[in-house]
Amino acid sequence: MSGPRKLRPDLAVIADHIDPGTRVLDIGCGDGALMAALRDTRQVDARGLEIDPVQVEQCVARGLSVVQGDADRDLSEYPDGAFDYAILSQTLQTAERPDLMLDQLLRVGRQAFVSFPNFAHWRMRRALLVTGRMPVTRHLPVSWYETQNIHHVTVTDFRELLRSKGVKADRSWFFAGEREIGPAGANWRAEYAVFQLSR
């Protein structure tokens, strides 16, 4: 992969597919790693939205433009089509209403990237089947009662949501561990997925 070094694989694949010189909104931008990479390697005008004030502070200290806010509430304040891309990485499953969040993404951005952990990965299925308990894994490391992931989703569920909303999946990528895998049997084999979307 030719993406900027040290980015998480899902962020690297997103960075690789963003055209230089575009405007990007990174929702749930964390410490701003993706934004900084886009700015430094692709001359992208990147803006961020992040709920955690400590992470916002780190972003501002890196010279990034990041607003502390809650995506569930604050995305509606951005004008239509303000960005070429809206990015939602590993955040969809924390949204109050992932379906409405998807609408907002494709309202503020002409295109969107969404990455999420796949709850139908075989380890999840095995854990639930064998132990009868909610799985705790590397990508979903927190117990059910304190997890922020309130809407677990599978690759198949997500595709179905896209179909019902008439959203096009222009590209998709699947990962197991740090490795990209093919699309065959992705709903079993992928630990997480990245979709590039448009209306």
Next chain:
Amino acid sequence: MSVQNASRVLTLPDSLPLDSGDALEGAVIAYESYGELSPAKDNAILVCHALTGDQYLASDHPVTGKPGWWERMVGPGKPIDTNRFHVICANVIGSCMGSTGPASNAPDGRPYAMRFPVITIRDMVRGQISLLDGLGIERLHAVVGGSMGGMQALSLAANFPDRAARVLAIATTARHSAQNIAFHEVGRQAIMADPAWAGGDYYAQDQRPDAGLSVARMAAHITYLSEAGLTEKFGRRLQQRADGSAGAKSFGFDADFQVESYLRYQGSGFTRRFDANSYLYITRAMDYFDLAEEFSSDGRSGHLGNAFAGTTARFCLISFDSDWLYPTAESRHVVHALNASGAPVSFVELSAPFGHDSFLLDVPALDRVVAGFLE
């Protein structure tokens, strides 16, 4: 009010036009600066002070002898680093620390008093810009301010969009709320109810409206703190008596409670360094502040986004969770407008227990954000 003043003073070469339609002739701006101005004059940071602040940002106050009001933020190696930046702070017009205000002499040689024209935040900013013109500074590295200083920073960005590359507005608002105006009106009425105010013509008298100004300061001071902060600092604790006896209720109207004593001290200390008429004029300017209104087509209601349509600056807004004077919602309102106009903006609400005054006090996260944004 005659103040021993070591500040540098710039006499404006042209008359200063005001929003009221009036103009100030021969206005002077008193200012302090810290750190070297680069040969290209591109490392200047203008810090705008708050209602009762002044130009003594990072040097001792000539009246009180106290350290500069933002010495924890401005200095060598500090978040606003005077090893790198040339930091300017000017007394706003209407104030009383050397810049032209109601205590200054009018062209007829007598103090303006209430003949001083009513000014606005934008008029203060016009004064700041005139100073920058005089200093030959075309474009600021940043304009920075908290509270009323933040209003000036936003107003400068809106009215003079090419003059600052960065705008840092802390604990502030783009419009004064009814509650903000109400508190200011209490202060003004306290001053004007003092017989020594004498319609504003007290400069030649022995007596000044200190009692009224003191009450105004006491009321305002409460709005700068938080309920939790006051409770922690004073609770219901009683004041130690002059004879050394432990606190007991006097069954009278002395300052029984420590919080009463503290407020009285704040009030009387303030009268030594501030002019009552300046307090009237500056609170008026703040109450008139509504940036969206300034940029509306009908002069009444407007969309704040219009104010920032021509901006070329990066913005950073900071609020504090315990600030009920200019709460986080006011900063968010500005952030949404900036987002709508496409300007690059950062915003963070910091957690601090000190209420509105948090921007002046020990909040390490504030230091980090300020330093990072100015990079």
